[in-house]
Amino acid sequence: MPSGGSVFGVAEVDDLGNFPEKFLSGYEPDLIRADPLRCAVRPGDPRLEPIADACRGTGTVAVVGAAFHDQGELYVSALVIDANGELAARYDKQHLFKSEREIYRAGGAGCTLELEGWRLGLGICYDSGFPEHARAAALDGCHAYVVGALFSVGNGYHESRTWFPARALDNTCYAVLANHIGTTGGWNACGSSAVWGPDGRPLAEAAADRPELITADLDPQALGTVRDAEPMLSDLRDTTTHTRTRRRLG
Structure with a gap:
């Protein structure tokens, strides 16, 4: 696959639930660094059982943000719990923010899920x-870009409202954001979880200051219509192999 990542099949379900970055512990770098065995989950961790039970009971796939401890290393991870309650996949954050690099190891591969015909x-x-991160997913055939995050009040909100419509429109795919609210790890999160359509327009948005569940239907007909009208992916050229000219003026 172009991103060098993995593709995971997930059992057929009706719903997908997406949760913010490090949802299980909160975004608490000092706390996690001080006691990773308590604050980060591990392979086979029994503390994931309540989530597994909920997925089994509702036929839902959950993408849950967590600090993950594996073979002596800490990762910022998205754990995919399938409708059978199994840990079906794990994606480790590839681009670490500057304050995370002393604590966590960057992930080495992208991750694509296959669910009811959707990638x-x-x-x-x-x-x-x-942009390359979402583009790698799109080039792997993804129809949606699903992200858990902590965006803060102010510039973080501005970034989220710039990046996600752009990722959606650039790749003519749905973009899904689950964000924290309140204060965690010293950050004042801006909430406002949202879903954007493949034309970059918002489809649903949560409140900025209270917990809220938002839902959106991914419509294959709408996706096809946008991709017919905006053929960026099919028109994309590989510019890495082309000669580039450079001219000094003056």
């Missing part, structure tokens, strides 16, 4: 600021 590319917060 979903996972991202975590700062990943979404890099």
Whole structure:
């Protein structure tokens, strides 16, 4: 696959739930660094069982943000719990924010989920600021870019409202953001989780200051209509192999 990542099949379900970055612990770098065994989950961690039970009971796939401890390393991860309650996939954040680099190891691969005929590319917060990250998912056939994050009040809100419509329109795919609210890890989060259509227009948006569940239907007909009208993906040329000219003026 172009992103060098993995594709995971997920059992057929009716719903997908997406949660913010490090949802299980809160965005608490000092706390997690001080006691990773308590604050980060691990392979086979029994503390994931309540989520697994909820997924089994409702036929839902959950993408849950967590600090993850694996073979002595810490990762910022998105854990995919399928409708059978199994840990079906794990994506590790590839683009670490400057304050995270002393604590976590960057992930080495992208992750695409296959669910009921849809291909979903996972991202975590700062990943979404890099157009190449969502583009790699789109080139792997993804129809939606699904991200858990912590965007803060002020510039973080501005970034989220710039990046996500652009990622959606650039790749003619749905873009899904689950964001924290309130204060965590010293950050005042801006909430406003949202879903954008493949034309970059918002479809649903949560409140900025209270917990709220938003839903959106991914419509294959709408996706096809936008991709017919905006053929960026099919018209994309590989510019990395082309000669580039440079001229000094004056």
